Structures are given as C-alpha cells and as structure tokens.
Amino acid sequence: MKFRVEPFLWLAFSGGGVMAAMLLPVLVFLFAFAFPFGWLDPPDRAHLAAVVGHPITFLVLFGAFVMMLVHAAHRFRFTLYDGLQVKHRFLVAAACYGGAVVGAFLALHMLGSAT
C-alpha cells in the first residue's frame, strides 16, 4: 500500500477532536468562568501548582493540548481551502501545521515552567 502523510494528519485531527470535546468544556468552565467570577472558590495557588506540576499532569495536558492544536490546524486548513477558496494548498498547509508546532513549543514552555 502507498505511504501518504494525510492519514496520520487525519488521525491526529480525530484524536484532537475527541480531546477538545471531552476535556476542554470542564477546563474552560472552571478557569474562564467559575473561578474568575467566584461561582466556585478559586483553589489555592499552591494546590493548583502541585496538580499542574505533577509529571503525569504535564504529560496528559501536553499531549491533549498538542492534539487539540493539530485538530484546529487541520480543520482550519480545510476551512481556508473550501470557505475562502485559497488556492496555494501547500502554503496553507505549512502555515496551519506550522502554527500548531509553534503552539506546541509554547505549551512545552508554559507547562514545563510549572513543573
């Protein structure tokens, strides 16, 4: 069978879609609304730091965030092809996945600095 990279990109897109659907709602609800607005008492910074700093949390969050970024990049790439009818296909793909790679480094840095 031929080797093509597209099936792997699609797998990452699918995994990221599942991560975003399962993990993001509660994280966003808590950290963008419930804690800032005091609907729930914000946790002790020390406690959050302990949770975020744990190696397993780092691995899970890093893996999940990177997959979500690849998901977003892949989907946006096709939105540009079909929605805006941008014709420079390779450039668009490079820009989208390139953005995801930049995001991955950011994630590595931010999560890493918390451990």
Add this chain to the structure above:
Amino acid sequence: MAQSIRLRVARYRPDKDTEPGWQEYDVPLREEWTVLDGLNHVKNEVDTTLSFRWSCRMGICGSCGMNVDGAPKLTCATFLSDYAPGPVDVEPLSNFPVVRDLVVDLTDFMEKLPRVKPWIIRDDEQSVDEGEYLQTPEELDAYKQFSMCINCMLCYAACPVYGLEPEFIGPAAIALAERYDLDSRDHGTRERLDVLIEHEGVYGCTFVGECTRVCPKHVDPAAAIQRYKLKAAQESVKMFLLPRGLRR
C-alpha cells in the same frame, strides 16, 4: 387544489446563449403529478425544444436528477403539490457543466467510477465448475446499504467540496468502493486504498454530510467515506509499524 402551477425552468441553448436564462410554463397541478410529469407536459404540449433526461419515472434509474427550488432531487419522486402554489424553480443539477437546458455532462463521474475498481477483485479465481461464491445473509448485510446506489449524482450536486475541488473523487464513487471492500467475495481493498488515499480521494472530504441528506436510496455515502478514512488510517499505521516481511 388550484388548477395549475408555474414552473420556472432554466433554459440554455449553446448555439444561442452565453449563459442560462429562465422560461416560465404553467402546468396542470394534479395531485399525483411529479415535477417530471410537469416537464413532460411542457415537452409534449407546450414547448418541444425543452431538453431533459428521464427514463424509469420510478426512482431506480437515476436519470432525472435536477435542482428543484435549489435542492437536488429526483424529479420523478418530487410532487408538484408539495410546492403549491409555486412557482417551482427547475434547474440542472449543480456542480456539473450544462450541455443544454436541464441536461448536464456526467463524463467526470464516468471517468472517476472505474478508478475505484467497482467490481469483485479476487486473489484467486474459482473455476466455474466449483459453483458460485456463497454468501450468508449477514455477509450480504455488511455491504447491502452501499449497493443501493443508482448513480443519480444528487450527492455530487449537494457536495460543496466537489463544487469547489472538481478533482475530488466524490461520494458515490467512494460509497461504491466501500461496497466492494465490504463484500466477503472481494480481495481488492489494497488496490482501492491506493486510489482513495490520494489527496483527491477520501481525505478531500470534510464531512459536510449533505450527500447523505440528499441521497434518495439511503446509501449514507458520508458514512462510507468516514469509515474509509479510518480504514486507510489503520492500514497506514500497520504499514508503518510492521516490518516489511509482515506487510501484504
């Protein structure tokens, strides 16, 4: 019920027009009449120059696909009374070049279909003396849904990806590839995967799902495509992980 209903029909005469225009016809509004009956009334009684395709008039040949009020439909299965009081817009099927009036050029699909090898491919052919290849009802059920395709092209008319990227192989072709992949008598999955793993194959689809919504035979081509993406991904991973010797 009113006596008649107005059809606004797209006309395109390649020898005279540079782009399509409209022509209006009033046809009898009979309870059991379909849009196709209306068009045949026009051709027989009013304007013999109107061109359109049709054949079985019972939803099995796939010839009479057109855009009715902007939606791809089989005109033999679309009742005029559902559009009363009208007018009803009748246009050629979207996303295909128009040859004349309501007749579109389907050469693109005719070229794409054989690419997915929609026939039983076997590693070894049984001799005729050994009799037919047997199949259980369960084995038939595995692919039956995808075998119901009548090649009416409504799915191609509904698919925005096909409209924007004409090289996209399209819903019906992929559904038919899946029909054969799932057939217990077939060994051709590898060959079809090689065709459909290209960028104009399954991965061009963004799962809009409109193809499934318009299909008159409930084939669910969108499901066939997503399952094909998963199958291609699984095979790619296996090929990547297994040493050369274990790959088929």
Add this chain to the structure above:
Amino acid sequence: MSSEDLRYRPPVPVFWWTRKPSYLVFVLRELSSLFVAWLVLYLLLFVRAVGLGEEAYADFLDWATTPWLVALNVIAFAFLVLHTITWFSLTPQAMVLDVGGRRVPPAAIIGAQYAALAVVSAFVYWLVTR
C-alpha cells in the same frame, strides 16, 4: 460546426454556505477550530500564571473578568459546545461497532460519549477543587 466546448460551467458563489442551514452549521462547526486554538492558549496562559506566583495568579483571575475577554470566552465556549455536540453526533457514522453479532445503535454511541464527558468532567473538577 467546430468542436468548440459550449458547455456552461456555473460558478460557485463565495457565499455558497449561506444558502442552506446545514451548510451554515457546517461552516460554523469548522470555524470552532479557531476558538479551540484560542482556548488552549488561554489555558496555557493560566498555567503560566499559576507557576509565576500568588500575585500573578490573583492578577490573572482579575484579568479574566475584563469585559472584552469575557465576551471572547463566552463566544469561544459557545463554539466549543457546538464542536462537542456535532462531534458526538457524527461519531456513529464514522465508527460502526458490532457487539455480539449485532450493530450498536447510533444513540448508544452518542450516549456513551456524553457519559464519558460527564466522567472526565467530574474527575477534573475533583482533581482541581479537592
């Protein structure tokens, strides 16, 4: 008569996706990708604030209530919900499961995903607030 190609090719309008509700939902669903990316960035900024110390943490919680940011996050959350709902409802078409010789009904696959969402959410809530 020459062999000139006289077929008419209708152009696809730029706003093709406004012509049918299902097309519009599709495009909105695809645009949710931008908001997923933003929400990941927001959460990373939060993680950074947690790591920087008590003051940075408190400041971030304050900053999170500024009106434009709240508006952005509300819109982003709405798109995230659209993503989750559409993702769960499309999974049965992509994944057919046969258990004990019978096809698992789509409703069961969709229900299982919502159940998993509830379990994951409950776990994260517990982990963060204990």
